[in-house]
Amino acid sequence: TKRKLSIKTDDLITLPQAEPWTVLAHKKPQKGWIPYNPRTIRPAPLTDGNSVKLMSWNVNGLRALLKFEGFSALELAQRENFDVLCLQETKLQDKDVDSVKQCLIDGYENSFWTCSNAKLGYSGTAIISRIKPLSVCYGLGIPDHDSEGRVVTAEFDSFYLVNTYVPNSGDGLKRLSYRTTQWDPSLSNYMKELEKSKPVILTGDLNCAHQEIDIYNPAGNKRSAGFTEEERRSFGSNFLSKGFVDTFRKQHPNAVGYTYWGYRHGGRKTNRGWRLDYFLVSESIADDVHDSYIAPDVNGSDHCPIGLVLKV
Amino acid sequence: TKRKLSIKTDDLITLPQAEPWTVLAHKKPQKGWIPYNPRTIRPAPLTDGNSVKLMSWNVNGLRALLKFEGFSALELAQRENFDVLCLQETKLQDKDVDSVKQCLIDGYENSFWTCSNAKLGYSGTAIISRIKPLSVCYGLGIPDHDSEGRVVTAEFDSFYLVNTYVPNSGDGLKRLSYRTTQWDPSLSNYMKELEKSKPVILTGDLNCAHQEIDIYNPAGNKRSAGFTEEERRSFGSNFLSKGFVDTFRKQHPNAVGYTYWGYRHGGRKTNRGWRLDYFLVSESIADDVHDSYIAPDVNGSDHCPIGLVLKV
DNA sequence: CGTGCAATG
DNA sequence: CATTGCACG
Numbered sequence: 170t171k172r173k174l175s176i177k178t179d180d181l182i183t184l185p186q187a188e189p190w191t192v193l194a195h196k197k198p199q200k201g202w203i204p205y206n207p208r209t210i211r212p213a214p215l216t217d218g219n220s221v222k223l224m225s226w227n228v229n230g231l232r233a234l235l236k237f238e239g240f241s242a243l244e245l246a247q248r249e250n251f252d253v254l255c256l257q258e259t260k261l262q263d264k265d266v267d268s269v270k271q272c273l274i275d276g277y278e279n280s281f282w283t284c285s286n287a288k289l290g291y292s293g294t295a296i297i298s299r300i301k302p303l304s305v306c307y308g309l310g311i312p313d314h315d316s317e318g319r320v321v322t323a324e325f326d327s328f329y330l331v332n333t334y335v336p337n338s339g340d341g342l343k344r345l346s347y348r349t350t351q352w353d354p355s356l357s358n359y360m361k362e363l364e365k366s367k368p369v370i371l372t373g374d375l376n377c378a379h380q381e382i383d384i385y386n387p388a389g390n391k392r393s394a395g396f397t398e399e400e401r402r403s404f405g406s407n408f409l410s411k412g413f414v415d416t417f418r419k420q421h422p423n424a425v426g427y428t429y430w431g432y433r434h435g436g437r438k439t440n441r442g443w444r445l446d447y448f449l450v451s452e453s454i455a456d457d458v459h460d461s462y463i464a465p466d467v468n469g470s471d472h473c474p475i476g477l478v479l480k481v
Numbered sequence: 482t483k484r485k486l487s488i489k490t491d492d493l494i495t496l497p498q499a500e501p502w503t504v505l506a507h508k509k510p511q512k513g514w515i516p517y518n519p520r521t522i523r524p525a526p527l528t529d530g531n532s533v534k535l536m537s538w539n540v541n542g543l544r545a546l547l548k549f550e551g552f553s554a555l556e557l558a559q560r561e562n563f564d565v566l567c568l569q570e571t572k573l574q575d576k577d578v579d580s581v582k583q584c585l586i587d588g589y590e591n592s593f594w595t596c597s598n599a600k601l602g603y604s605g606t607a608i609i610s611r612i613k614p615l616s617v618c619y620g621l622g623i624p625d626h627d628s629e630g631r632v633v634t635a636e637f638d639s640f641y642l643v644n645t646y647v648p649n650s651g652d653g654l655k656r657l658s659y660r661t662t663q664w665d666p667s668l669s670n671y672m673k674e675l676e677k678s679k680p681v682i683l684t685g686d687l688n689c690a691h692q693e694i695d696i697y698n699p700a701g702n703k704r705s706a707g708f709t710e711e712e713r714r715s716f717g718s719n720f721l722s723k724g725f726v727d728t729f730r731k732q733h734p735n736a737v738g739y740t741y742w743g744y745r746h747g748g749r750k751t752n753r754g755w756r757l758d759y760f761l762v763s764e765s766i767a768d769d770v771h772d773s774y775i776a777p778d779v780n781g782s783d784h785c786p787i788g789l790v791l792k793v
Numbered sequence: 794c795g796t797g798c799a800a801t802g
Numbered sequence: 803c804a805t806t807g808c809a810c811g
Contacts, residue, residue: 435794544806603800651801744804745803
């Protein structure tokens with residue numbers, strides 16, 4: 170019982186007056202942090218000039234999302250009228266891709282999918298676009314890192330868009346070393362190569378909350394996958410120090426905005442979240458970002474979508 | 482969200498007027514067969530003298546059944562006011578038994594459980610009784626056959642009650658030979674041993690539709706697990722020829738009554754079923770059977786319960 | 794907690 | 803077409 174990803178104007182959602190994440194972000198506001206509330210904090214839409222809207226969402230199983238009946242599946246993302254949608258953790262197999270493509274709404278005819286060959290129903294990414302890319306590239310070009318379908322790149326006129334699902338360091342941090350010493354540098358090198366010809370935008374689930382502001386309980390998660398010292402340093406040295414800008418943090422230096430809430434302890438209700446999903450951009454286009462935002466009202470996954478409005 | 486297995490008088494179910502299995506049993510009635518309709522074909526309840534009511538049900542996962550919200554779970558079996566309930570395919574692990582016992586309704590304090598040690602969440606039986614048995618025995622006493630938790634025996638004053646979940650011959654009939662040359666004879670021998678001291682009642686999912694009348698599509702299932710020549714012959718030679726009486730068939734020589742409908746093709750709606758669940762009794766007590774019946778209106782599993790009312 | 798696989802029926 | 807376990811997050 171899959172649903173077409175269509176939307177009518179009268180389906181558009183009116184956000185409720187007071188979102189829980191506004192109220193509950195932090196009982197004791199600290200260090201000048203403020204809750205990120207998309208209703209109040211986002212700039213007015215651009216009315217003049219050209220812009221492109223990119224979105225990114227870790228869907229935690231696309232087939233499950235397509236069956237999801239609750240408030241807002243992909244329809245809601247489409248409310249955003251994005252030009253390009255990047256997905257992670259589609260958990261599709263190659264054989265599923267064709268049937269899932271049938272669910273795409275009209276206008277988004279260009280879609281590019283990676284699946285994990287190593288483990289079925291694991292990982293997987295997609296770029297879905299109404300703009301036809303100039304070229305598309307799957308993986309990093311390093312066979313060691315390309316068997317899990319974690320990277321897809323689309324080249325557009327004025328930038329490369331790299332969509333990735335970074336490996337989770339896993340229970341017991343058994344993949345931490347692979348992640349920080351192999352994967353992150355390889356991805357970073359790949360981006361620096363691309364950047365020689367055009368600015369690069371990296372999006373996806375980077376599986377790292379960079380700073381204490383990016384996680385609800387920093388003290389309790391110092392050895393949790395996604396918030397180890399090693400991952401946070403790797404995030405800094407491989408991406409930020411190499412000239413990629415965390416667009417959300419640049420725009421909102423003090424905003425507490427999460428993009429992931431574990432299912433395990435009902436974290437979404439109480440806003441016990443992490444910011445794991447990012448838009449990083451080459452310094453050369455950092456000032457062209459009109460809005461880097463989070464859409465925490467979108468359900469259907471343990472992550473919510475994020476968006477980037479870029480002047481072009 | 483487990484439910485207590487309680488029942489109130491006003492929860493008692495009124496059966497609908499025309500059950501589908503009456504109408505659809507066989508489009509072309511053949512060979513004098515008649516549909517088994519529990520509303521019309523069952524004898525009046527016993528009013529004088531002592532009787533005991535035994536029931537048996539392959540629940541296909543007891544934890545799933547306890548969550549089941551539809552028309553009738555164990556409450557409905559309890560409508561029957563049984564003295565003893567035998568379950569098969571509980572799919573419990575040893576560690577689950579204590580918590581499931583908490584769901585038992587008052588009055589059924591005696592319960593005896595077997596679980597598969599070989600494969601977790603597989604097979605498993607139980608005897609739940611308001612009469613305290615004189616003794617209880619787990620397995621057949623043959624280690625080769627006792628690792629899958631398929632047999633539990635309770636001794637009562639006037640009979641042994643053997644509750645079993647007979648091994649399915651499996652896809653490709655890969656376990657057919659084990660089933661017919663090892664299991665069935667071992668079970669039969671075990672029963673004959675018990676019978677030296679008391680009459681024996683065997684109940685459970687015997688995983689065999691004995692005759693053509695016991696299956697909706699005999700021609701199409703000649704090499705299907707449960708209706709092979711080998712299993713049917715084994716059923717005859719190991720049980721019937723050894724003096725155990727198929728009580729349902731004795732009472733209703735021409736009734737088409739099924740106890741199992743595969744999920745795969747929506748078989749229950751169209752009554753494409755099999756009779757796989759039985760009460761067999763020692764010849765010496767065959768005439769004490771007041772009613773051997775089927776309760777096809779009870780949902781929650783791919784099998785329905787069966788019952789035996791025995792004068793004691 | 795929830796996705797998806799695999800084995801089993 | 804269901805149940806269960808298991809891996810992964």
